[in-house]
Amino acid sequence: MSLLLAMTGWHVEDWRARFQAMLPEMPIVVLGEPFDRRAVHYVASWKHPAGSLTGLPNLAAIFSLGAGVDFLFADDKLPLVPIARVVDPDLTTRMSEYVVLHCLMHLRQQHRYMRQQREKLWEDDRNQPAARSVRVGIMGLGELGLDAAAKLKVIGFDVAGWSRSPKSIEGLRTFSGEEGMKGFLARTDILVCLVPLTPETRGIINAGLIAALAQDGRLGGPFVINAGRGGLQVEEDILAALDTGMLKGATLDVFETEPLPLASPLWNHPGVTITPHNAAMSEPEAIASLITAQIRRLEAGEPLQHVVDPARGY
Ligand code: NDP
Ligand code: OXD
Secondary structure (H helix, E strand, O other), X not given: OEEEEEEOXXXXXXHHHHHHHHOOOOOEEEOOOOOOHHHEEEEEEEOOOOOOOOOOOOOOEEEEOOOOOHHHHOOOOOOOOOXXXXXXHHHHHHHHHHHHHHHHHHHOOHHHHHHHHHOOOOOOOOOOOOHHHOEEEEEOOXXXXXXXXXXXXXXXXXXXXXXXXXXXXXOEEEEEHHHHHHHHHHOOOEEEEOOOOOOOOOOOEOHHHHHOOOOOOOOOXXXXXXXXXXXXXXXXXHHHHHHHOOOOEEEEOOOOOOOOOOOOOOOOOOOEEXXXXXXXXXXXXXXXXXXXXXXXXXXXXXXXXXXXXXXXOO
16 A cells, blocks of 8 residues: 655655655655555645546545645546545644745835835835725635734734635634625725635636725735736736736746746736745645545545545645
């Protein structure tokens, strides 16, 4: 019985070492090297090449090495076995660090002061709003959205959230579905996007959404932070909105094409902050430990946790 590591873009040897230390009795095999396909009971994947997980007759479960699973559902030859994703405090905390950092960067006009420093410019217009007067809207009230909301509230931001199904969360104003979208956007100065990429959410950050954001806020215009997936955003629309002033700034961790092509105008736009899809990286020690616990549960006849629903796509 073996665990197959199937990943692109990450350092597979770090993962192999971690898993081998935690599962000493189980052979850890790697896609691209020779291995016995019949012996594979589990797969841990991050962006495996589509079609590469066929012909594994004893496969019992697939583990996403991240919180997102859109890359799995994009493989139309994916074996029909249960799929579990990452839900882990290490990853969640990393995402909240990112969200809080970038909300504060916009609140405190830090991009402007970094520009001023480069120009040796001492300029303060005595117009620094307090967090309580800035409305953050979190799209996606799941594991990541809820933790980020709680941490933003501690700082004092006026936080609300939007999800697919209606929610009642103490201390948080919530909106849901199509019908809740307009009201949610109309009270949002900083939009934080943490929904999964599904057929319903693809391209959701578009010209129409941007036009519906609050234009009367204390920051002088709305900002977007997307740490969900690049497929959620229409980059052309974001650029156009930045150019017309409809959008004041965009912080993007994820892109329609990754790595972001050198020719993308996003790289040089003064209103755009780019990070290389590392808002919340999967840290091998934490995530191998989570997946090891899942394998031990299955071996003990207990149910898998954090299973995703193929019909919903997340
Ligand atoms: P969850 O599944 O826990 O939460 C998803 C949230 O999005 C839920 O509140 C869900 O609503 C909402 N949602 C889903 N579809 C819709 C829709 N059509 N309309 C409105 N709301 C919707 O996911 P996580 O919080 O764990 O992760 C969110 C995403 O973050 C991941 O899918 C991944 O793409 C991204 N991510 C990015 C990382 C990075 O480094 N950039 C790292 C980790 C994750 P409901 O509650 O009603 O189900
Ligand atoms: C994830 C990611 O989904 O890192 O975990 O993007």
